[in-house]
Amino acid sequence: MLAEKQSTEQNFEPLIVAFCCNWCSYAGADLAGTARRSYPANVKIIKVPCSCRVNPTFILRAFLRGADGVIIAGCHPGDCHYTTGNYFTRRRMTLLMGLLGYLGVDKARLRVEWVSAAEGNKFAEVMTDFAGTIKALGENVKLRDLRCK
């Protein structure tokens, strides 16, 4: 029984959604590709104009639908293409993390990272690390709404 559980744990392939802002992080992901810096295929990217476009409901929806981790990547603070967007992101996501904790979802399942267009390596490192964290956390069962599928 235990052995079986362990093996499913090892085979567990988390589903990770990455929201990347067009100007920095999406370009950073492009650069990771151009430089062939690989990271786990669990990470699937959705392009948004700015990290501040990410509505907390998108994230909750992803969790409800069975995402195991959600990561938002934007420009470094001070470098947002729209000047102040990522400051809103930072504040909003801090609040959302509090809410997730309250709901009983490990807040490590949501991460905010700043990756510039020049940081292809960092993009790959961050995604690899996040995928590792989520794999260790295991499946997201708490928020999953089975009717969603």
Add this chain to the structure above:
Amino acid sequence: MRKHIAATVDVARVAESVRSIPDVAFATDYRYMCSEGGQTLLRQAVKEHGLSRIVVCACSPRMHEATFRKAAKAAGLNPYLVEIANIREHCSWVHKDKEVGTAKAIALAKAAIAKVRLNTPLTAGESPVVKRALVIGGGIAGLQTALDIAEAGYKVDIIEKSPSIGGKMAQLDKTFPTLDCSACILTPKMVDAAAHENITIHTYSELEKVSGYVGQFEAVIRKKARSVAVDRCSGCGLCMEKCPSKKAASEFDEGLRTRSAIYIPFAQAIPNVPVIDREQCLKFQADKCGLCAKICPAGAIEYGQEDELITNKYGAIVLATGFTTIDPVRFGEFGYLHHKDVITSLEFERLTNAAGPTQGKLVKLSDGKKPKSIVFVSCVGSRDTTERGKSYCSKICCMYTAKHALLVKEKYPDIAVKVFYIDVRTPGKGFDEFQRRAVEEYGVEYIKGMVGKVTEEGGGLAVHASDVAAGTKIVAEADLVVLATAVTPSSDARKLASMLSASIDTDDFYTEAHPKLRPVESPTAGIFLSGVCQGPKDIPETVAQAGAAAVKAIGLLSKDKLLTNPCVAHVNETTCSGCLACEKVCPYGAITADYKQVNSKGLKERRLIAHVNEALCQGCGACSVACPSGAMDLRGFSNKQIMAEVDALC
């Protein structure tokens, strides 16, 4: 090895598996979608299958979105009915396993299909272009860019923060590898720029604020108070001669000489009008003196002058903010602070310059005597991965060090010259030949090895270093040690970057829109990059890039109108409650409020409704998230579209 998408993604299977999705009328694979053939295929498919939406699974939309939108338009579709699934950079190129790659590509394709279903036809608006450019920085890069733009017939304003244009190149003695005199080739350009009818130069000025967007920037320039009336001053220099406060370190001479409180930085300065350094001036500090006002024959001294703010509109902005060098104090082992005879390369330039503090006589700073031996240390702070240094190669140091070494030997063959280096990097026309000449013809001794420390010994200096070739430690005597300090971007680069929303890298160099294909453009439309502010460069490269930046700016200025981004915010007037949470988060002031007659739950009522000014909106989407009622949405990235992508992926 560079491979196609197909190497790690089974593209036929991707096409196969999306074919069965409802609404998908046609799916196929093709080797080069961005080629003419691929686009023809796309046009034909639209016609044959009556397609109303297109998803292209290919490379990053940052590469070819425009190409495919154009193809859609050619096929009679609205260009915004196209979505790209990035299965190259975000999939094939980062995943090695074909099974894994294929599965992810299918997922990405499905997300794009889910989104494109909800795409709506959008039409780009038009916005006019102000036919005037702003160049920030008056060094060789900025001057060249400005001259090229002006020659094409457009007005250009240059702002330079120091009292004169000329930049770093004005400080240099000779230039490598031709050894022509730096000032002799620079000053004619300075004069040309100053005399050009299309160029306005604002020296001693800084950018205060910028708003607007490509074609329509509005800049506020702060012209700092010179305390001297530029139009009346004849540049006679009497004031500088008579000024009793003469203890300030001359910036132009790298502190190797002092200057008066009222000063012109160097003889060929443009404008040839002094400025009062208020920190040093007795009139400003102690309300004494006032001598310069008394003796000025033109009555040009104006102690009461205040900073002036000038507001102007520009179509394009060129960043040419140049560089400075890393502070050698960070590297305590070289003893820059403790030994007078440890100097930087830029100080060395002033020391060997005929117009410099010693009239070009090479002397030790400690006692004014001629040195018998000189050690040059390259890579001070460059290629240094520790916290205190810079990991990049500063590119120009190998060559200017070879130049310095050769020039010393040429003038004083009896001085022993050693160069400590990590590698000698001399790619460039005539560069390697030049460095070899220094070694073979002039007997400069190159030693591969790092310098550990510099100490004082027997009245001179001792350079403790390793000799990699011999595998030993050596101590070299030196009367003068010259540090080739790393090139670093100008200290205000980051401030300007945030003011202009231009991207900047972790070393504070401006980032280009594409490292290969768009090297002189910032990712922010209408902002161009000229010279070292983008990365270390020598003079010919700087001039070439400055010209390229000018061409890009001219291309923009030559247009009468630009198409605007139609992916902007819009309000659903019936659900908007008029709370104006959106207005508070908009960085562009694009949201205003109007009283409007609206239909609310069958009732007609007049109430406050948010209004988006589409010309100002840049499409970040901050408002759409701040809106509590979901009335504010973003075209092209609507709530429903993003939600559909989430649903498709999860």
